[in-house]
Amino acid sequence: xxSTALAVAAALSCKPKPAATPxxxxxxxxxxxxxxxxxxxxxxxxxxxxxxxxxxxxxxEVGLHEYDGMLPxxxxxxxxxxxxxxxxxxxxxxxxxPAGLEPELRVxxxxxxxxxxxxxxxxxxxxxxxxxxMYYLAALDLAAYIxxxxxxxxxxxxxxxxxxxxxxxxxxxxxxxxEAKLPRTFVDTALLQVRGTIEFVEKDVRTATAGLxxxxxxxxxxxxxxxxxxxxxxEAFLVERRKTATDDFxxxxxxxxxxxxxxxxxxxxxxxxxxxxxxxxxxxxxxxxAATKALNPKKPLVKVVAKVTADKPATDGVLxxxxxxxxxxxxxxxxxxxxxxxxxxVAEVRPSPPFMRWNSAFLSPAGVFExxxxxxxxxxxxxxxxxxxxxxxxxxxxxxxxxxxxxHEVWPGHFLHGLHIKANRxxxxxxxxxxxxxEGWAHYTEEMMWDAGVSDDxxxxxxxxxxxxxxxxxxxxxxxxxxxxxxxxxxxxMFRDKAFQDEANARQQAARGTFDPMYLSYTLGKLAILKLxxxxxxxxxxxxxxxSLKDFHDALLSYGAAPLPVIREAMLGPDAGPIL
Numbered sequence: 001x002x003s004t005a006l007a008v009a010a011a012l013s014c015k016p017k018p019a020a021t022p023x024x025x026x027x028x029x030x031x032x033x034x035x036x037x038x039x040x041x042x043x044x045x046x047x048x049x050x051x052x053x054x055x056x057x058x059x060x061e062v063g064l065h066e067y068d069g070m071l072p073x074x075x076x077x078x079x080x081x082x083x084x085x086x087x088x089x090x091x092x093x094x095x096x097x098p099a100g101l102e103p104e105l106r107v108x109x110x111x112x113x114x115x116x117x118x119x120x121x122x123x124x125x126x127x128x129x130x131x132x133x134m135y136y137l138a139a140l141d142l143a144a145y146i147x148x149x150x151x152x153x154x155x156x157x158x159x160x161x162x163x164x165x166x167x168x169x170x171x172x173x174x175x176x177x178x179e180a181k182l183p184r185t186f187v188d189t190a191l192l193q194v195r196g197t198i199e200f201v202e203k204d205v206r207t208a209t210a211g212l213x214x215x216x217x218x219x220x221x222x223x224x225x226x227x228x229x230x231x232x233x234x235e236a237f238l239v240e241r242r243k244t245a246t247d248d249f250x251x252x253x254x255x256x257x258x259x260x261x262x263x264x265x266x267x268x269x270x271x272x273x274x275x276x277x278x279x280x281x282x283x284x285x286x287x288x289x290a291a292t293k294a295l296n297p298k299k300p301l302v303k304v305v306a307k308v309t310a311d312k313p314a315t316d317g318v319l320x321x322x323x324x325x326x327x328x329x330x331x332x333x334x335x336x337x338x339x340x341x342x343x344x345x346v347a348e349v350r351p352s353p354p355f356m357r358w359n360s361a362f363l364s365p366a367g368v369f370e371x372x373x374x375x376x377x378x379x380x381x382x383x384x385x386x387x388x389x390x391x392x393x394x395x396x397x398x399x400x401x402x403x404x405x406x407x408h409e410v411w412p413g414h415f416l417h418g419l420h421i422k423a424n425r426x427x428x429x430x431x432x433x434x435x436x437x438x439e440g441w442a443h444y445t446e447e448m449m450w451d452a453g454v455s456d457d458x459x460x461x462x463x464x465x466x467x468x469x470x471x472x473x474x475x476x477x478x479x480x481x482x483x484x485x486x487x488x489x490x491x492x493x494m495f496r497d498k499a500f501q502d503e504a505n506a507r508q509q510a511a512r513g514t515f516d517p518m519y520l521s522y523t524l525g526k527l528a529i530l531k532l533x534x535x536x537x538x539x540x541x542x543x544x545x546x547x548s549l550k551d552f553h554d555a556l557l558s559y560g561a562a563p564l565p566v567i568r569e570a571m572l573g574p575d576a577g578p579i580l
Contacts, residue, residue: 043092044108056072060367062369103570107570114265114566118263125262131178140170140227148375153209164227167226181244182245183515184245187241194234259517264434264518265565265579276527280475284469288305288462308463311398318402321402323349325406329407330346332449338448338553356381363379364379365414376418399463436524444525450464470495470509472498491510529564532564532568
């Protein structure tokens, strides 16, 4: 997965902003269509500026550092104003006639409308500020300020101090709003996050800013102390809320369908979703049976999978293995001419910093708007050296599993996707990320690379299929958990039986489905991209155009991480047909 803040201030009119999306200059006679394009461009720029002001951590994440140190206003008044502003913006952008806009701007219109609908759904329908204690923690992420030297340390430290000083009021607003009965898994996960953040603030930030002196140091120390105290108060609040927590997390079938429509643009029934997910799981499981029989026809599937999984690099050799894999996958893309690589940038393979070891392996990209040339990191978390040797080795991923993690995170998954987004000229597309497109692309590339011939070893195929089955079970668990057809315990067992997860990971995956129902997006997006590929191939060939994977992939990623229904219409036209 991409390293990104979980979940989803001051006026900035005098501050510099990235250039707006290029538009065609108006004709001398003021042609109406050119005026409409200019009007839309101004509205899109204004919408982005207002969105970043309401959610400054989103801006910092993409490299817009004029928003450094700011916190969102999460007072009751601000939430009411945000809802009103979103409703007004939705009316404004829906009023733009897409037929009168240039093709690029039609895509931007679709992106903006979908994002507005998603934000409205999260606040008004899922009621995240009232029901999810994790909602308030995304804005408190300080990792962006210490993971890269985008500015001198005193400047970054001043931003940290500003954010830290605003934390007590931010969390007071949270504690005054969260309901008395919260879903248990939400509280438990928030407690894990807040405890990790406390440790991060008290240890890692101080270590990373050790070079400060004088007033800058004393101001930072005071700010971090206030932030840690506020986080500990929030922790105590959540411990109390744990006593009244419930198992009432399910959205219900109707709202589940609404969530997909409003946040991703997928208008699909639960029955159709379930049918497609089960079919993909069955397809992958049958392929796994064939691969394991090719490896050893006499042994049970589970034992063959366990043997493949046990083939691991040494504990101190994981980074070297991932580096070799990363280089090999980039070369494979070039040799097979599967996709354009827009720049010579690469992701550096590094051990995860201590404060980022909540995930075993992930991409931490430089923001697409960064002005300086900053590195992106493919982080792999080492096992805790305090663990027994056997436990350390068990934590290390198998070689084939690691290969497809590398494909997913780097080449040609998230990192290469990010290079295409950075190269995009549209400010809207550079600023936007959609769950089903982002994770769908990265997951699609795993199967695509196997099909393209990255290996003919059945053991490698087992690695690809293990990753696919994990995403299949997430998909079916999300549907089952939120329609009331599956308990958390049944989800846990499915992760054990069909995705071959160990007990701890299976429990974590099942719990994640309760608060992140959109983790079905990996498989959802993959299936939509596979269907789009088939449909584009048929259209191009019918139009007399030769189809190639490279042309398809380049065309797909030219739309950044726009919602897949928006991309589908852009590539196939208004009569594009169903997305699934």
